[in-house]
């Protein structure tokens with residue numbers, strides 16, 4: 221395997237892998253029910269290729285529901301955490317492979333599902349879908365999902381996002397007027413889309429770890445990132461002295477067959 225380019229691809233998230241692992245939320249149960257309903261694939265007994273698996277947030281949930289998983293990611297640091305948290309006996313088989321979603325290191329026609337948990341926007345839109353089709357069995361399906369802040373549902377969250385938009389040059393999110401979900405729907409022939417609302421109860425410190433795990437934060441100098449987190453912490457503590465946040469979230473789920 222050509223490790224040089226893999227290191228480059230994986231580099232952004234490897235720098236924030238600890239924060240990613242500790243701070244990012246998992247997906248709500250309802251999303252997995254919707255995946256089964258929309259794809260017609262039962263997770264129990266399925267074979268899933270999880271592309272851009274990262275530290276394994278989606279991989280772990282798929283295995284807990286009975287799916288074997290081949291987890292693919294260019295980031296060695298992210299995959300190391302995925303393996304460390306994989307758990308042991310009684311679970312379906314897991315393979316973790318350092319690789320590129322645009323050239324999957326997976327044989328033709330082996331998968332019931334190819335999943336992209338917050339990752340498809342990092343890939344080439346045409347090459348990645350061609351690769352997903354290649355590794356899928358005839359009745360298999362492609363699943364893209366993104367766990368997003370629903371900023372329009374809470375003033376404090378809209379203000380938090382607005383502060384990020386002002387202060388972080390690479391910020392891309394709901395406070396940017398032209399922000400939109402990645403155009404995965406346009407890349408499929410047959411597509412079903414669903415928005416799944418849910419609420420995340422989280423302490424301020426874990427919420428700030430989540431902030432640190434975003435690629436736009438990894439692009440800042442450590443000093444600038446620390447200063448920004450400190451300003452957000454002060455604001456959130458002022459608004460929520462008890463230290464607990466109720467964060468309106470929504471998952472954007474897109475399924476192609």
Ligand SMILES: C[S@@+](CC[C@H](N)C(=O)[O-])C[C@H]1O[C@@H](n2cnc3c(N)ncnc32)[C@H](O)[C@@H]1O
Pocket residue numbers: 229230233244271272273274275276277278292293294295298319320321322336337338339342343
């Ligand atoms: C935002 S994380 C998503 C992690 C996880 N799937 C989740 O649900 O939280 C995006 C992941 O995509 C990976 N990635 C970036 N470029 C990629 C590529 N060309 N092929 C596969 N994965 C890639 C990154 O290394 C990172 O782990």
